[in-house]
């Protein structure tokens with residue numbers, strides 16, 4: 001797999017360029033000829049019935065599928081112009097650019113403050129020389145960005161696992177930010193939350209708009225409609241349609257898309 005000469009570090013307005021991706025779990029093919037251009041700085045939602053490959057595709061973008069020894073992938077994915085499947089690529093560098101949020105909030109069983117600093121302590125340059133006050137600033141900034149600061153500022157040394165699920169998920173987003181990723185991948189980030197929590201986290205995702213390229217998987221059509229600018233519909237391992245969210249919901253080009261949006265299956 002080689003980097004295409006047109007790739008220009010996102011300067012072509014694209015954050016993620018996926019070319020002819022096929023993926024197998026053992027003998028089972030889960031992705032078929034996926035070709036997708038994901039816009040830089042936009043929120044793109046990924047929808048489709050259970051088992052269609054949404055999570056599989058998302059996990060291909062930061063190469064966490066390959067932790068499973070029986071996964072095989074063909075094709076290429078360039079993130080900001082760099083083919084992340086290129087042999088010379090450093091996985092740590094890839095992961096630094098790409099933050100991921102999972103279905104269930106997964107804060108570490110350490111303090112709120114240390115959760116926010118955890119990725120930063122691993123990845124960021126110059127961190128060894130940093131004073132406590134500088135780190136405090138980083139913590140405050142990240143927590144403010146996720147609208148959590150006012151709630152937790154007086155208990156930063158408490159265990160993150162004591163927070164409500166909504167707060168935990170916000171914290172899981174906050175801890176990505178000090179590493180300064182360009183891309184945030186979110187796999188049904190609201191699925192474990194109650195309606196109020198869902199609303200709060202969705203609002204937060206909107207707040208982050210323009211600062212990051214966000215790809216978000218959701219089963220919630222209303223959320224896709226409200227929270228994204230672009231939308232991708234997948235079915236049985238294939239991309240059926242990719243367009244502006246408005247277009248997808250108002251005038252879908254494919255019959256399968258219309259069926260799914262109208263709730264006829266999945």
Ligand SMILES: Nc1ncnc2c1ncn2[C@@H]1O[C@H](COP(=O)(O)OP(=O)(O)OP(=O)(O)O)[C@@H](O)[C@H]1O
Pocket residue numbers: 025028030048049050051052053054055056057068
């Ligand atoms: N680790 C795995 N090993 C084997 N098969 C897998 C694995 N993970 C997923 N699959 C299969 O690959 C296909 C796509 O799964 P994937 O989890 O990507 O779908 P999804 O669209 O995210 O579904 P959901 O909406 O239920 O989360 C499914 O048929 C699934 O059973």
Ligand SMILES: [Mg+2]
Pocket residue numbers: 054055056187
């Ligand atoms: Mg999934």
